[in-house]
Amino acid sequence: MRVTRTVVLKSERLPKKVFKIFVELEGMYREMLLQTVLFAVQNETTSFVKLKAEKYRFLRELYPQLPSHYAYTVCQDSALRAKSFLKRKKKGLAEKVFPEVRNVSIWLDDHLWRAGLTVIKIATHKGWIEVGLEAHRHYWKTVNSGWKLASQARIKPDKKERRLVVYLTFHKEVEPYEAKSWVSIDVNEDNVTALIDFTPVIFETGLKKQTLGYYYRRKRVQERWDNRLGPRNRKKNKILRKLREGDKKRDVRLKLARIIVEEARKRDAGIILEDLPKNVQNKMLERIHDKQLRHRIYQSAFLGVQKAIEEKAREYGVPVIRVNPKNTSRVCPVHNTVVKYEDGRFGVCSAGGEVWHRDVLAVWNLYLRALQGDGSNAPSPEGFFVDGRLVPLASTATSDAIWISQSRWLRWNSLPPTQSDTLSHKMKR
Numbered sequence: 001m002r003v004t005r006t007v008v009l010k011s012e013r014l015p016k017k018v019f020k021i022f023v024e025l026e027g028m029y030r031e032m033l034l035q036t037v038l039f040a041v042q043n044e045t046t047s048f049v050k051l052k053a054e055k056y057r058f059l060r061e062l063y064p065q066l067p068s069h070y071a072y073t074v075c076q077d078s079a080l081r082a083k084s085f086l087k088r089k090k091k092g093l094a095e096k097v098f099p100e101v102r103n104v105s106i107w108l109d110d111h112l113w114r115a116g117l118t119v120i121k122i123a124t125h126k127g128w129i130e131v132g133l134e135a136h137r138h139y140w141k142t143v144n145s146g147w148k149l150a151s152q153a154r155i156k157p158d159k160k161e162r163r164l165v166v167y168l169t170f171h172k173e174v175e176p177y178e179a180k181s182w183v184s185i186d187v188n189e190d191n192v193t194a195l196i197d198f199t200p201v202i203f204e205t206g207l208k209k210q211t212l213g214y215y216y217r218r219k220r221v222q223e224r225w226d227n228r229l230g231p232r233n234r235k236k237n238k239i240l241r242k243l244r245e246g247d248k249k250r251d252v253r254l255k256l257a258r259i260i261v262e263e264a265r266k267r268d269a270g271i272i273l274e275d276l277p278k279n280v281q282n283k284m285l286e287r288i289h290d291k292q293l294r295h296r297i298y299q300s301a302f303l304g305v306q307k308a309i310e311e312k313a314r315e316y317g318v319p320v321i322r323v324n325p326k327n328t329s330r331v332c333p334v335h336n337t338v339v340k341y342e343d344g345r346f347g348v349c350s351a352g353g354e355v356w357h358r359d360v361l362a363v364w365n366l367y368l369r370a371l372q373g374d375g376s377n378a379p380s381p382e383g384f385f386v387d388g389r390l391v392p393l394a395s396t397a398t399s400d401a402i403w404i405s406q407s408r409w410l411r412w413n414s415l416p417p418t419q420s421d422t423l424s425h426k427m428k429r
Contacts, residue, residue, distance in 0.1 A: 003315050004171045005147060007139050011120075011164040012132040021126050022157045022164060028063045028125070030104045032074045033081075035062070040082035041098055048079040065125040073107035105167065110151040117143070120166060122155065131164055139168075147172050176317040179270030184366040185260065185309065186274065186328075186359050189300045193359040194260055195367050197267070200360040200401040203259070203409055205252055211299045212292070214245045249301065252406070257308035259409060265316050272370045273306050274325035321370060328365035329358045360401050 052075040059071040085099040114121040147170035154167040186193040190208040225236035335351035345358040
């Protein structure tokens, strides 16, 4: 199985004359893209081969000074955009008759660029231009861990910093293994709970506090600058961009996903996730009217955490299955009876009196549903045998859960420096 990863790099600050060439290149590429996307949507052409046959000569005559392979990459880009738009239009999700081409990055095939470790050469209408790259830890780690550089790349001029943003794609072959055990995952607003070696581990994410902090901070900024300069002003937008809420939450998701997948890989285990619908937040908000709580739920990104875990699992070859999450936090796995919640996230089994934490209860039920769906029998009230030992369910209700604070598991997943172990790559010719 082939997996891919995109690494984003920035170039060194470019001289004005050199940067102007890339700005001109972007303008020509955008114009070709506009013409080709419009044609593809009008004629419902989603095949790159057909689109190239129809528009190649037109694109070459439009900008004859460009290398010919830009006509190929424009057709590839246009075919994907047209296919996506027509699919949305068929479902009734497209608001306009034709798609808007807003974000443009220049596609490069293997005839339009050459790469070294910290340098890239790009073919332009002014000839080949070599640009230095500012490498970072994530890039070095990708280079040093068996990933191979793909033949296609993308670039985009950053007019504010006078740099190029370079998107490099890496790929590698991964052999998935057959799971010998399972790690069930329950994603919540403020934590992610995992059942590892039959011990519930609760990773505190702190996203509830973080979401509310950014909510009130944005509100203060908006009230201050809207009163002075009106609702649309650059000063307010500049301050809001510096908050970087999305980047910090993304960092939490990616690091947590890596910890969970690595622990599963060590045990030759698969991962069990809840089978959540795409609009899970909307369904949760139907009966909630509190404005602050609605904002917290909307920003909780349950699917974002699951997606991060799935992508990392695919990279490591870890199997992933999904099970129905209905009532996993309401039914006692020991007695199959209702758990009554009276105070916070702790509930009491109506039959046996066991005290269950809501998230611990969920991961056990997810695990047991996966076993039953695999054809195995349900466990008895005393527990079930694994490798000759009895795993009692009732004992794990509250006492055996391990709580890990955000600061602790974030340090656990810190990246080691790898520049000294860099593999040497020769410049393509």
